Every structure is written in structure tokens, then in C-alpha cells.
Amino acid sequence: MVMTETMFLVGFVAFIAAILLLDMFVIDRKAHVVSIREATVWTFVWIGLALLFAVFLWFHGDMVHGIENFNDLQTVASKYASHLKLHPDDFEMSLQQYRHYMTVSYISGYLIEKTLSVDNLFVMMMIFTSFGVGKNEYQHVLNWGILGAIVLRFVFIFLGSAIISRFDWVLLVFGVVLVYSGVKMYLNRNDKAEMNVEKHPLVRLLSKTGRIHTQFEGDKFFVRRAGRLLLTPLFVTVLVIEFSDLIFAFDSIPAIFSVSLDPYVVFFSNIFAILGLRAMFFLLAAISDKFRYLKLGVCVLLVFIGVKMLIHEYVEIDAVASLVFILGVLGISIGASLFAKKS
Structure with a gap:
């Protein structure tokens, strides 16, 4: 199974x-200011791809782990979804149950990350405003930013999973951090975000090298200036x-990780x-x-x-209930925003 997962x-x-x-070198090779229409079209394209992958998980999610028999399924479920009640005498039904769990968890995770x-x-x-980046260069910077984010997520997610599998109390730490972040964000929700570029710790560190x-x-x-390779403000x-x-x-x-340990x-x-x-980003900037x-x-x-993470040992909130709650919060917050805008 490990080989299948790796492949x-x-x-x-x-x-x-x-x-x-x-996307980077063919479609968006020429720098330009992205219109609302273009941003909207690409937003739906990416959402469409995400939903297509959800369909794949719904019907063939077992392929991710290379599950071929009930023992394989039980091994995977014991690691990532021990609360599921599988039926040894009905492998197909149990397999479908796990596929559906993967799909719901995936959609919940996607919505959480998006939100x-x-x-x-x-x-x-x-950051763009503080550094004075031209709007036609936003796309270029975001492309590389997203590439870097993907690498960071790969490292963090699989490292985090390895830590959780050995020390399950880490989930409690995560729970405390998230509650603290939510309360802090609420208390500071009306604060205007500002940035002093010169005082940013990363900029100050790079400035000491004399290569900006x-x-x-x-x-x-x-x-390259006078034989020295310098970093432009765009790279910073x-x-x-x-x-x-x-x-x-x-x-x-x-x-x-609150919706899936997989x-x-x-x-x-x-x-x-x-x-x-x-x-x-471009769509949000406009609306x-x-x-x-x-x-x-x-x-x-x-x-x-x-x-949810703090009480998971005592109360199990299943994936479907979590998804319904997430959708409800999103729907209410967006609906209240649009209603307030009209009134």
C-alpha cells in the first residue's frame, strides 16, 4: 500500500x-492587469477541477491507498478513521463507506482552506500596496507565491501527520491554537491592517546583506550591478x-486536520x-x-x-455534520453581508 500511495x-x-x-509560462506568460471577468472565469475553472477530484474520490478514493481487500481497508481506516463501523462480511459496502468519508472530508477541508x-x-x-508593486506584476508574484505555498504545505502536512500519529495529544494543542486564533481575530476584526516595509523582520534581515x-x-x-547579484523589490x-x-x-x-487525519x-x-x-485574489480585490x-x-x-478538536475524545462530530455546519456559516455570513449591503 505504501508504494501505491507514493506513486x-x-x-x-x-x-x-x-x-x-x-498556467505560468503559456497562458499567463504576458504580464497584464487581470479583469473581474477573467478572475471570475478562472475562479470557476479551479472550483470545477476541485469538484471533479471530489467525484473521483467518491467513486475511486480507495486507489489513493491501494486498498485491495478488507484487511487493507481496515488498516487504513484504523489510522485515519477509526470511528467508522466497517462490515467484514460486506467489503464493497465498507469500501464505499470509506470513499464517501474521504470525499466529505476533502470537501470540508477545501471549504475551510478557502474560507x-x-x-x-x-x-x-x-503587502502589494506597502511595497508599491504595480498591478500588472501581481500575477507574476502570486504565481511564485502559490508555488512556494504548495511546497510548504507538502512539508507541513506530512510532517504534521507523522507527529499526530505518534503523539495524538498534539490535536489538543491544535485545538487551543485555533480557539485562540478565532477569539483574537474577532477582537481585532475592526483593526486596520498596516505594514511598515522597512521594519518587517525579513526585510531587515535581507537589508543587512546589502544586496537589496x-x-x-x-x-x-x-x-546584476557592479558585478554583484542584487534582489529586486519584486523578489523581496x-x-x-x-x-x-x-x-x-x-x-x-x-x-x-480536524476533518481528516488522512x-x-x-x-x-x-x-x-x-x-x-x-x-x-483578483476577484476579492474587486468585491x-x-x-x-x-x-x-x-x-x-x-x-x-x-x-471540535478539544472534545474529539468525548464527542465525535461526524464529517457530514461538520460539512453542514461549515456550509451554514459560509452561507449566513455571505448572505448577511449581501443583505447589509442592499439595506
């Missing part, structure tokens, strides 16, 4: 890499975005959510003022997920 993961990563390379990403997108807007170029040079990340912007995503991952990854499901949901972030209560919804989700 599937390699194939998945290769598929994602091919999509990213096609939590909203706050991170606002941070990205602030003071001016933008189109879409170049590096320039990418590094700061990666730094912010690193901080953001401390909330988002524990949150997704690192593959967590990774798949994370990646498909991240792939659509660039298009979502961000229309969703005033979405941040409040994020706060509620963080607290709910944190509490």
Missing part, C-alpha cells in the same frame, strides 16, 4: 506541476508573501484550494467591500474547529 502522490504532484507550468484564505488574501493586498536593489526592474527578481515581495503564508499555515493546516486528503484539499487563490461579515464567519469556524 499516486507522485502522479498527483506531477499533474499539479504540469497545470502550474502551463481561511480570505484573511490571507487581504494580507497579500496589504532599491528600484523595480520590470518583472525581474534579480539584477515574494519572500514576504511566503513568510506570511508560513504564519497563515499554523492556523489552516491544524484546522483541516494526510493525503488534507494535502489534496489544501492544494486545490491554493490553486484557485490567485484568481480569487471585498461587499463581504463585511465574512471575517466574522472565519472567526466562528476557527472556534468551532478548535472546540
